[in-house]
Structure formats: structure tokens, C-alpha cells
Amino acid sequence: KIKLDYGPLYHGKRQDPAMKKWRENRFGQFIHWGLYSIPGGVWEGKTYGYAAEFLKASAGISTERWNGLKDEFNPTEFNGKEWASMAKAMGAKYVCLTTKHHEGFCLWPSKYTEFDIENTPYQKDLMKEFVDAYSEAGIDVYLYYSVLDWYHPDWRTKLKTMDDVEAFERFKTFTQNQLVELLERYPQVKGLWFDGTWDQCWKDNGKFSYELEVLLKEKRPGLIVNSRLRADDFGKRHRDSNGDLMGDFESGYERRLPDPRDTSVTKNDWECCMTIPENQWGYHKDWTLTHQKNTNELLEMLAQCSSQGGNFLLNFGPNGKGVFRAEEKRIAREIGEWMKTNSAAIYGSDYAGLKKQDWGYFTKNTKSGEVYMIVFNVPISYQLRVELPKHQTISKANMVGIGQELQLEKFDSNETFVLLPPKSYTSPFVIRLELKANKKSQ
């Protein structure tokens, strides 16, 4: 092992109540909202297909023109309670909102910059309304914060000269001040979701990132931070120079999932963040440009994450007025419908320690020990062939919701056919299993 002064604060999975709640939550809502939400990927009549939150770059917009968007930011239709009730109905147990994305615009009134909500026609502390509404709805609030800041004069991607180093020292102080300010202004916040830490400037500041994690966790005991905050002594990120995770959960799965058979991911807590279109985090006016994931596709991702001991953070991008798209509202409603019947297989679930098979995903409820099959692929034989470890067999199988008991047919020493009534299955369903030890004699 390489000796590190600025590696992880601890090893393994945290077992304190705050982290256990994070783990039980399993399903969260990501929200990207900022000045980029106003143009929505269209500039001077031209539509740009790349991620809408990068429109400044894709359309080659000058900094002053882009920053001028703050004088148009007036989300009069924003209603925190409405947002929170949509998320509640969807079944999200936590939410993560962009307080400041790479553009540097702050959705809260910050003492440390004038590029914030206070200096817009809207003026009000939108973040407070948001945090209060979601907290009152019983949804844990996390805050996304981009270290990368296109607006701030002291931001540097790499530190080439002494001038750069001095500027970046000021930038580090600014960053720390803003983060402490967020924790002080919004005491309900459970954690911070860092982004924009891939540049050399940050890799050269592993010590600072370590001290920042210590400081923030002292300020807010139980605070949860993602793996993107940290760099180690040698500039390694997410995992240190020994391959050990830094931060409280691995957050490198962005718009992608691990291989469903990869059991190594179960060693740490981890989260996949996902867009509904192929690659739009901020609001984009035209979702027809790329594939839009449908509800069953998203439910499969949620099920896979739970089956491998990870969380699923599904992104929504409200427009500049604070309104979600019709597609997003429909998907939220449809996911919520499914969760009403099947959430026992998701909330409080974890890796079941069973082999992944083609019909779908196993999960296990850590409290009850209940084992579930979340089925996405019904074979044309209508027989689910279920393989368990040698010493285990299925004694009972019930469809969750309707409760119907399914016929079982033992096969070989450790396989069971679960027989499905032959009919059309148009959405994923959950089977609750009762397992029993195999009699040694057979």
C-alpha cells in the first residue's frame, strides 16, 4: 500500500444512520436548473444538439452575453411544493439540485458573488423554498455544487505561473466559503454532490480537498459527499493511489451502469446518475434529437442499481420559468404508479448475493431479508428458470401486488422453474420468494 496523507477518511461502507438512510433511499431525483435552462439548447434561432447546459460553448457565446442571461432569470412559475409533490408521487426518496453549475450562476443569495439569484428579476431565495418544500415532503435534500466555475476570475484549469497559483488560492477560499455558506443557510441538507473537479488545478490540490471534506463533515456531522470531491496526494480521483474509494459513495456512473454481472461494485456504496434523453441535463427545447428513455427502460436501470447495491438518481431539467416538460411529468407519474405496488423490492434493498440471470434482477431487503425477483424478460416458454446456490431452493413464490401464488417445478439440484400464467406482460413485475435450505439427502 502506498502511504497517503490525503486518502480516504475511512475504509469500507459507513454504517451510521445518515448513510444507512442514503442506502435505503435507493431512488432519487436529480434537478439541473440554471441560466442554461432559459435558452434550452437554442441560440439565435439555431438548435444545438449537444448537452443544453454547455450551450455557451457549443454556440460560441461570449461570456458577457451569457452572463447577461441572469437579467432574464425570472422563474415566476416555480413552485417548490408542486415540484416536491411530483417527486413524492414518483417515489423519489431524495433529491439533488444544482446550486451552481459550471456557468457559475448561484441559485442562492451568496455573500461571495453577485452572480446569483439576488441579482435577477426574481431576487428571492429560491433555494430556501426548494429545500423547505422537499424536506417537508419527507424527501432528503442533497446539493450539487460545481467546483469548476466559468464566471469566477480566479478559476484556473491548470496552475502554470505563480499568478495562477495565487489566483487559485483565492479561488479555493471562495469555494470553501460558498460551501460553508450553503450548509449554514440550509441546515436540512444531507449531503453535497460535487462535480467539475477533473482539471489539473484540483488534482494538484489533494490536500485541500481532504481538508475540505474534514471541515464540511465537522460542520455537518453525518454529511454525505460523493467521490468526485476528492483528489489524493498524487492527484488520483474517486479512488486513491491504492484503489480505495474516497468520499462516501462512488459517483462515476454518469449516464452509464456497471455490467449487471459485476459483483465488485457491491464493495462500496455507489450511485448512477441518468438523463432521460441521451445526454441532456439542463432543459433542452427539442428532445426529438436523440433517444428518449421510456419508463420501463428507466425502471430496469433502477432495478439493476438496487440489485448491485447502488442508488439511481434520475435527472429532470425544468425550463427557465420553473416548469417541467410534459414527458418528464408523464414519466414521473408512470414510475410512481409502478413504485406504489413494487417499491418493497427497491427501498431498503441491496445485492442479494445471487447470480444474475436473464429474466431480470434479484434484490434482497436488508431489514426483512425478503428476496425479490424483478422480472423484465418473460421467456416465450412462460417458465422462469431460477438458479440458486446449491443449499437453497424456492419454497414459495408470489406475485407482489395481486399476491397470486405461482406454481413451482424443482429441476436438477439447484434450479426451480417458476411458472407464469401465459398472458401478455407489458410492464416489469416483482415476485417475492421464500427460500429454504435444500435437504442434503436429495
Ligand SMILES: Cc1ccc([C@@H]2N[C@@H](C)[C@@H](O)[C@H]2O)cc1
Ligand atoms: C464532459 C462533461 C462535463 C461535465 C458534465 C456534467 N456532469 C453531469 C452530472 C452534468 O452536470 C453535466 O453537465 C458532463 C460531461
